[in-house]
Amino acid sequence: MSSKVREDLVLSHAKVTADVQAPFDHVDIAQWLKTLPTHEYQRCAPGDHKAAGYTVDDDGTPMSINVEMIGTGLVVQQYRFEVAGPHYCRMVSLSDVLTPLGWTNTQVIWELRMEQLDGDHCRYTNTVTSHPTEHFLDFIAQHGQTFAEAAAARQDASGRHCLVETPLYAQSIARRAAELAASAAA
Template sequence: MEVLAECTAKAMIHCAAEKINITDWLFTLRDQEYQSCSVSHIAGGSSISQDGKKMSINVERIADNLLIQHYIEEIGEKNHCRVNSMSDSFSALGRTKLGITWELKVRRLTANSCEFTNKVVVRSTKEFLESLKSVNITDIEVVKIQMLQNVAEHNAEETPLFAADIHNKVLRGKWE
């Protein structure tokens, strides 16, 4: 699968990194909490995959693309979480699939501050490339430019709001 867009956004959280469990945060994020972190977020929840792994299910609209994501845990550490989804994508192209990796990290900066990193990588699928071909889009570079812009705008909006949600949970003693 070819990388269509890769974007990283960062935000400061004013608390000790040791007080955060980023994997627990992702898999216990409530629907309303997810929705409040972006105007593009429609619904969020969690489940278990068929092979027993944790799954974060998200529905969001980025640009004119409705995405239904079933993120399955790949890395589930206290300060590092990476999940992968073969996401359903609904757009003017019709229904297709995109491979999306979502990676979250917390890195200690000082005793009372840390950096939250939110990285998204979008990959093509055979179905997606066929969808482009069906509407005579042959220049994948144009698609990549637009997709990166859309993902970057979305990531820039949600990252500080995710960080604020994490910080509020630390203040409430969620991971003590």
């Protein structure tokens, strides 16, 4: 299975925002990701999110493990933290995808950003971009699907999924920030 990523091709791209009230100085997206319980992850996309966990790669790089349904595919994501800050994280995964026709893989880039608009009024931006691998391109060709068809299906499924999870992620991050603020004040 060739996992060479075709960065020149975009399988899907979704950028969704949600405004939320959160104590900005206590927002810590990296820490939220590292401590995100499975059940909270499931509440952020009911029915689609299956499990979440935290580990490190062989080289010690922190990783967020997420298992979720995107359309008809069960996606196992092993996100490596490329940027891990309190207000911005960039995660990159070579994700395994179980489709109704078998296993393949894609690269998924997940960016999470919280911006302070005014006081505690914040805006969360959830950006998910997927690129095919050589294996993915071979896989769809073997099953009679063009890249344009696969990209349209993935764009639809990923776009719908991000519309559900983005406001719920924003609320979860805001709750965690409020808990940290209350703990700091005690």
